[in-house]
Amino acid sequence: MLDIKFIRENPEAVQTAALQKRMEIDLDGILRLDRRRRENITEAEQLKKQLNAASAEIGKKKKAGEDTSGAIAAMKEVSARIGEMDDACREIEAELRRKMLRVPNIPDPSSPVGGEDKNIDLRSWGEKPEFTFTPAPHWELGEKMRMLDLPRGAKVSGSGFFVLTGIGAKLQRAVINFMLDRHVAAGYTEVRPPYLVNTATMTGTGQLPKLEDDMYRIANDDLYLIPTAEVPVTNMHAGETLRAEDLPLKYVAYTPCFRREAGAHGKDTRGMIRVHQFDKVELVKIVRPEDSWNELESLLADAENILQLLELPYRVRVLATGDLSFAAAKCYDLEVWAPGVGNYLEVSSCSNFLDFQARRMNARYRPAPKEKLQFVHTLNGSGLALPRTIIALLENHQTKQGTVRIPEALRPYLGGIDQIK
RNA sequence: GGAGAGAUGUCCGAGUGGUUUAAGGAGCACGCCUGGAAAGCGUGUGGGUGUUAACGCGCCUCCUGGGUUCGAAUCCCAGUCUCUCCGCCA
Numbered sequence: 001m002l003d004i005k006f007i008r009e010n011p012e013a014v015q016t017a018a019l020q021k022r023m024e025i026d027l028d029g030i031l032r033l034d035r036r037r038r039e040n041i042t043e044a045e046q047l048k049k050q051l052n053a054a055s056a057e058i059g060k061k062k063k064a065g066e067d068t069s070g071a072i073a074a075m076k077e078v079s080a081r082i083g084e085m086d087d088a089c090r091e092i093e094a095e096l097r098r099k100m101l102r103v104p105n106i107p108d109p110s111s112p113v114g115g116e117d118k119n120i121d122l123r124s125w126g127e128k129p130e131f132t133f134t135p136a137p138h139w140e141l142g143e144k145m146r147m148l149d150l151p152r153g154a155k156v157s158g159s160g161f162f163v164l165t166g167i168g169a170k171l172q173r174a175v176i177n178f179m180l181d182r183h184v185a186a187g188y189t190e191v192r193p194p195y196l197v198n199t200a201t202m203t204g205t206g207q208l209p210k211l212e213d214d215m216y217r218i219a220n221d222d223l224y225l226i227p228t229a230e231v232p233v234t235n236m237h238a239g240e241t242l243r244a245e246d247l248p249l250k251y252v253a254y255t256p257c258f259r260r261e262a263g264a265h266g267k268d269t270r271g272m273i274r275v276h277q278f279d280k281v282e283l284v285k286i287v288r289p290e291d292s293w294n295e296l297e298s299l300l301a302d303a304e305n306i307l308q309l310l311e312l313p314y315r316v317r318v319l320a321t322g323d324l325s326f327a328a329a330k331c332y333d334l335e336v337w338a339p340g341v342g343n344y345l346e347v348s349s350c351s352n353f354l355d356f357q358a359r360r361m362n363a364r365y366r367p368a369p370k371e372k373l374q375f376v377h378t379l380n381g382s383g384l385a386l387p388r389t390i391i392a393l394l395e396n397h398q399t400k401q402g403t404v405r406i407p408e409a410l411r412p413y414l415g416g417i418d419q420i421k
Numbered sequence: 422g423g424a425g426a427g428a429u430g431u432c433c434g435a436g437u438g439g440u441u442u443a444a445g446g447a448g449c450a451c452g453c454c455u456g457g458a459a460a461g462c463g464u465g466u467g468g469g470u471g472u473u474a475a476c477g478c479g480c481c482u483c484c485u486g487g488g489u490u491c492g493a494a495u496c497c498c499a500g501u502c503u504c505u506c507c508g509c510c511a
């Protein structure tokens with residue numbers, strides 16, 4: 001959420017941001033409601049002041065045994081009027097909030113303006129492997145090696161679900177443990193959050209109200225399956241006043257993620273590139289405002305480190321405004337090369353949300369004793385998403401013999417084996 | 422799922438309709454006192470929001486949201502969370 005004061009004073013910047021992000025907002029409605037709200041409050045508070053004084057007076061008179069019926073009758077009217085104005089104000093505020101919750105964060109100036117085609121390739125790492133044969137896609141490798149069972153995933157759940165079996169399941173477990181250990185070594189605290197969260201939590205990080213259709217909802221209990229660990233982990237500190245000396249908070253969480261992928265039907269349908277349920281290791285940071293840009297760079301480096309240790313070629317892109325998510329001010333995408341499918345696959349998005357999520361969640365800290373409370377900054381990034389990392393491992397490290405080489409760093413997690421046959 | 426108890430400021434804790442504009446204590450900050458300190462004494466002590474150039478002046482805030490009343494921490498309704506017991510359960 002943006003600060004209403006900021007919107008009031010910079011309406012054109014807000015409008016421009018929404019256009020750049022290709023999102024519709026009701027800016028005029030917001031400004032109008034904001035004005036009405038303040039007029040209403042000013043007037044109602046005058047009446048409340050009057051009422052408070054009169055009520056105290058009545059109390060005194062009653063104690064003294066004086067007649068108060070006239071004053072009470074007069075105040076009855078004032079009280080009724082206040083009630084009306086408070087009702088009106090509540091309605092105005094609810095509508096204002098509804099509209100404010102749909103205003104996206106403003107892109108940082110370093111984000112290129114435009115659509116997907118304006119994303120900037122910042123750098124790449126590693127060499128794409130050269131094959132003396134045509135590299136197979138992961139669904140072929142996975143089936144041949146009895147690691148990946150797509151038909152049975154579809155049978156028990158539907159399209160967009162898969163089953164990892166045998167060494168495939170073990171490989172994924174190994175990669176998860178490897179990632180967690182790396183990030184913990186880099187100073188992140190491991191957490192295991194709930195996978196079901198309430199409406200307030202989904203609103204706090206910005207998934208609601210905009211992405212309602214993209215999520216699985218448990219209607220009976222008004223809970224949602226998390227689309228990313230970002231949601232429960234960031235919201236752990238919703239409504240809290242954090243101690244300055246505790247910042248930055250750095251968390252790493254492994255969770256499954258659930259996404260309906262509404263509107264993405266027919267895209268990346270083969271294999272496990274785009275699925276309804278996948279595992280992910282997520283990094284979350286809660287930091288002081290002045291540190292957030294540096295923290296974004298180190299977050300990105302922490303995610304990149306995983307790909308490097310897994311010996312997977314990748315590129316880093318700066319997302320253009322049209323590709324930026326609702327809550328993000330800036331985002332780097334990490335895309336790993338997948339020779340079998342012949343494409344780069346997004347395995348991580350590292351974003352700085354500035355105080356946008358913090359304001360929604362009401363997460364603050366005191367910069368120094370005696371200073372006013374301030375909103376913290378929040379960041380997150382995948383470190384990394386599992387299926388696509390597994391895809392890249394299989395496709396990049398496949399050999400002519402039909403085996404898959406295990407990178408050095410992963411071997412301790414697989415009982416020391418150097419290949420999968 | 423059933424029965425019960427509870428939630429008050431940074432903390433402890435009083436408070437069942439009107440000098441509570443939240444008692445009292447602790448903590449913290451500042452001042453006095455002191456050679457310095459302790460003790461003692463005094464003053465201050467949250468958050469949100471409206472208005473204002475600012476000082477300031479208000480309003481809201483006793484878990485949350487409604488309601489009753491001229492007036493609610495206090496009464497009523499709904500909900501959340503914590504604890505105890507019972508039942509069920511991996």
